[in-house]
Amino acid sequence: MSRDPYDLERPIDPRDFTRRTLLANERTYLAWWRTGITAIATALAAARLVPQLAKVKHDWPYTVLGVGFALIGIVCFAYGHIRRIQVDRAVREGSFVDLDHTVTLVISVGGVVLALGLVALIIAEG
Numbered sequence: 001m002s003r004d005p006y007d008l009e010r011p012i013d014p015r016d017f018t019r020r021t022l023l024a025n026e027r028t029y030l031a032w033w034r035t036g037i038t039a040i041a042t043a044l045a046a047a048r049l050v051p052q053l054a055k056v057k058h059d060w061p062y063t064v065l066g067v068g069f070a071l072i073g074i075v076c077f078a079y080g081h082i083r084r085i086q087v088d089r090a091v092r093e094g095s096f097v098d099l100d101h102t103v104t105l106v107i108s109v110g111g112v113v114l115a116l117g118l119v120a121l122i123i124a125e126g
Helices: 015-054 060-093 101-125
Strands: none
Touching: 015 060, 060 101
16 A cells, blocks of 8 residues: 655655755746757747748847847856756755856846837837
8 A cells, every 4th residue: 555645744855855956957947948949949939930931021020129139148048057066065065155246137127128129129019
């Protein structure tokens, strides 16, 4: 007979916390990758697909926005990898490592600037 995984009377193995944290770190790494892939897909759409479908007069602004989104995607890939290694090491050493707020600020500000650029192009081309 299998035991209920939520049985509160079973002994707690402290190693479970480390395993769960390492698995959570792995899921977070994959989230960085999903975000990077989304930014790259947005870059492709903004730089190539939208100008062709909309038959715009000047496609260079879309190319600039596409390059910006691609750069954010690259930052997500790179920082996700660095962060995964840092957290993995910290968990194994029993310590904690803070998120680099400079990187997240760059991604956030970059995203806002690019989104505003897209809004401006939509209004200008509309």
